[in-house]
Amino acid sequence: MPVLPPKGLCLEMTAETIAIASDHAGLPLKQALKSELERSGLGVLDLGTDAADSVDYPDFADKLAAVLKAGKAKRGVLVCGTGIGISMAANRHRHVRAALCHDATSARLARQHNDANVLALGARLIGEETAKECLRVFLNTAYEGGRHVRRVAKMS
Ligand code: RB5
Numbered sequence: 001m002p003v004l005p006p007k008g009l010c011l012e013m014t015a016e017t018i019a020i021a022s023d024h025a026g027l028p029l030k031q032a033l034k035s036e037l038e039r040s041g042l043g044v045l046d047l048g049t050d051a052a053d054s055v056d057y058p059d060f061a062d063k064l065a066a067v068l069k070a071g072k073a074k075r076g077v078l079v080c081g082t083g084i085g086i087s088m089a090a091n092r093h094r095h096v097r098a099a100l101c102h103d104a105t106s107a108r109l110a111r112q113h114n115d116a117n118v119l120a121l122g123a124r125l126i127g128e129e130t131a132k133e134c135l136r137v138f139l140n141t142a143y144e145g146g147r148h149v150r151r152v153a154k155m156s
Helices: 027-039 057-069 084-090 104-112 128-140 148-153
Strands: 017-022 043-046 075-080 098-100 118-122
Touching: 017 027, 017 057, 027 043, 027 075, 027 128, 057 075, 057 084, 075 084, 075 128, 084 098, 084 118, 098 104, 104 128, 118 128
Parallel strands: 017 043, 017 075, 075 118, 098 118
Antiparallel strands: none
């Protein structure tokens, strides 16, 4: 595993564009994570929502799934109040492996074992610093392959 800087993401990630979306409950955390990505030199494809008005999280999960399918981004971040609804909606798409993470360990294992391509976070349940740590670990941890390949393939 690469040595991670305490703040910011690895420079080796600079060529990648990360898609990000949330509902109204996830908007403040989405904005914080978007700034973190931009500060690190990553491309960000922000799919909304952009206002505090109440919206439906499946619409934003579907938008992100479409962007991944079109190859406009390889990985994405989804945020709603708990992270539950938006990850459930995203995982209805066979090409999406969205992992709802609450700490660095779940983010690391979601990459190492499940080759997660979407990080889902619950803005009402997780602190901003923990969410940023999840993001850093998610983006900087490689899939282990090996014994996990057959299992991951069965999901898509
Ligand atoms: C919105 O109030 C809330 O239900 C939503 O953000 C999410 O937590 C659903 O899973």
